[in-house]
Amino acid sequence: QVExxxxxxxxxxxxxxxxxxxxxxxYTHGSWCVGWFRQAPGKTRxxxxxxxxxxxxxxxxxxxxxxxxxxxxxxxxxxxxxxSLKSEDTAMYQCAAEIGRVCLGGFGYWGxxxxxxxxx
Numbered sequence: 001q002v003e004x005x006x007x008x009x010x011x012x013x014x015x016x017x018x019x020x021x022x023x024x025x026x027y028t029h030g031s032w033c034v035g036w037f038r039q040a041p042g043k044t045r046x047x048x049x050x051x052x053x054x055x056x057x058x059x060x061x062x063x064x065x066x067x068x069x070x071x072x073x074x075x076x077x078x079x080x081x082x083x084s085l086k087s088e089d090t091a092m093y094q095c096a097a098e099i100g101r102v103c104l105g106g107f108g109y110w111g112x113x114x115x116x117x118x119x120x
Contacts, residue, residue, distance in 0.1 A: 004096070013118070023077050035098075050069070
């Protein structure tokens, strides 16, 4: 049974940093694509960053240069380091996983929402 448990959200002032974590069980990161998504009130869900089993990373244009996705395969933990946060980064964040060595967009497993609030 696959389970994703996220943590690390909170409130921060603009320009600050937060680090999200997502602990996974029921599978190994080595053969899955994992990523972070977010949804702000009144907006559609946005793919923030992904990393596949080969370590290839993708980022939304809005977070490039500020956010870094990483994973610890030995601990099965996914991270999202968020720096230089802006008010527009305020959203509910979720980690997600997709079976397969590359990311094709079929994320079928989701963690619970993590609220990130950035005040200007």
